[in-house]
Amino acid sequence: MRFSRNATKKFALKILLLIAAVVLGFWNAVLTLLVIFIFNIPLIRKAVFGKLPTDPGRKGYARSETHEYITGRFIDIYYPDCYSHAKGVVMFAHGGGWISGYKRQPNNMSWYRFLLSQGFIVASIEYSRGYKAGIELLISELESAIKFLNGKFQTKISLMGLSAGGHLALLTASRNYQLVKNVISYYAPSDLLDIWESPSIFARIAALATLKRLPSKDKNIYAKYSPVNNVHGSFPPTLLVHGLKDDVVPYISSVKMFKKLKEQRVHVKLLLHPSGGHGFEFVQRDGRTVEILQKTIAFLEEKLW
Template identity: 25%
Template sequence: MRSFLILLLFVSGSIFAQDKTLKLWPEKIPNSQTSSEKETQEKRGILWISKVQEPTMEVFLPVKQAATGQAVLIFPGGGYEGLAYDWEGTQIAKWLNTKGIAGIVLKYRLPNSKSVKTSYEAPLQDAKRAIRLIRSHADEWNIDQNQVGIMGFSAGGHLASTLGTHFNAEETVPQDSIRDINARPDFMILVYPVITMKKEFTHMGSRNSLLGKNPSEELVEEFSNEEQVQIDTPPTFLVHATDDDVVPVENSIQFYRALVDKNIDAEMHIYPEGGHGFALALDKGYLKTWTDRLSDWLQRQEENEDQE
C-alpha cells in the first residue's frame, strides 16, 4: 500500500517537498582562517564545486504522506578536491525522495582549501555537525532520529566511512545547543568508496588532498578506515565495479571483511563492469539495478528498527 501511495504521489508531480539550504555553522566556522579564497562553481556537464568557504546542507524532503522516517546524509565525491554536487548529490537526494526517504546533500569543506587550518579535520567536523543538525530537526522534517544514515561516493565514501568509524573521536568544536547530539549514523551506504590511505590500494589524489604528500604513519593508519572498524560501526551497504581503475575494488572488499570480522551487518555488491563515478548508472545496462538492491536493503534497515 505504501509503495502504491508513493508511486501515485510521484506520478502526480508532488513527491518532492520544497528543498531548503541550511548553514552548518551559524557562528564562527571551526578550524578556519581568513583567506582571499572564493568558492567556485562550474558546469562540466555536472555541477563541480570547489574551494568551499561556507559549508551547508541542502535538504530534500518527501511529502509527509510518503515519508518512511528514514533520512540519508549524502557526501558527493571529487577526490577531496571538489564536489560532484548534482551527479553524486542532489540527483541522489531526489531519487531517495521517490522512496519516501529524506535526502540531505552536504557541501563540506575541502582539505585543500586555504581557509582550512588542519586539512584532515574539516570534512569530518562538517559531517558530524550535519548529522546532529538533521537529528535536531527530526520532528519538523518527519524523520525518525534512529533512522538517520549516510551515503558517500568515492572520496565522499571515505568521509562517510570516516564518520562511521570516528563518530566518537575527540572534537575541537565549540559547545552549543546541538554539540552533544549523537553523531553516530544508523547505517552507511558506500558507493565505489575510497577506504584506505595505504599506498597499495588508495586513491592517491584523495590521500594527498586529505593528509598531504608526506603524512605520518599514524595519520595513514588513522584514516585507513578498514583498520578502524569497531563493534559499534553501523550496518553498511557497499557497491563497486571490478573494473574501477580510479579507486580499486579492494577498498570495498577490505572494508567488508573488516565489518564481517566484527559481526556487523554488511551487504556488498560487486559488478564486473561500470568503471568509476557511475552514480545512478542509468546508462550502464543492468548496473543501473544497483539502486534496487539498495532500496531493498534500506527497507530492511527500517524493518529492523521497527522490531527493536
C-alpha cells in the first residue's frame, strides 16, 4: 500500500510534535525539580544528614526483608533483636513534600533505629512522586501497604509519618481505621490551605505539583484532601507533634487537627516544641526534643492515657 505525499508529511509532523512534547515535558520536569532544589537546600541538608538525639547509633535490627506490596512498589521490614516479643508494627511514611524523599534516607533510618531499639518492628514504604501520580494514588498506595502488613502480621498497624508522610498517614487512618492501631503525625499539613500561609516556596510548589491546582482556582480539592475535613468518631488514637517555629508547615495546622479530633471524642495528644522548626528532632538536642521522642514511644505503648 502506498501512502500519499500529504499523508507522509502529516505522519512526519505528528512524530516531530510528539518528540517535541516529550523533550519539553522532560525539560519542564527538570526545571521544576531544579527550582525545588534551589529553594529547598536547607531542608535537603537537614533531611539527608539529620539524626535523632535518641538514635542508638548502631545497626539496630536483627534482620530485614523487602517485599513488593503492589506492582513496582516495595516495603522494607526491619525486626528488632527480640522480634518474637515485639511491641507492635510501625509503618513509616517519609516526608519530602509528596515529591521527594526516600525510605532509606539517613534521617528516616535514624527513626527506624530508635523505634527498633524500643522493641518495635518497623516497615518503611516506598510510594510514588506526587508530581507524576497525584494525591489519590499516593493514598491508595499507603492503603495497599497497610493491608499487606495487616495480612502478614495479623494485627493492627501503627501509622507514622513526617510532614507530607504524616499528612498521608492521617488520611490513610481516616479511611482504614479498622486496620490502624494508632497514628503519629509529625509537623504535617492537616489543613492544606495552611501551606499557602507559609513563607516556604518549596511547600507551595510541592502542593501545586501534587494537587495540580491553585487554591484560588479550586479550594474543593484542598478541602477534600485535608485531614481536618476527614475526621470522624472512629478515627484511631492520634499523636500530633509540631514546632512553633515551623516556617514550612504552620503549627496551627496541627492545632486545628487536635481540635477536630477532640470534638469527635477521639483520643488525641498534641506535643509542641517552643523553638522547633520543620524537622526539629533531627537538629535540636535539647530536653524538650528528647521528651517528645520519649512520649512518642509511650504513645505507641498506649501509655499516654
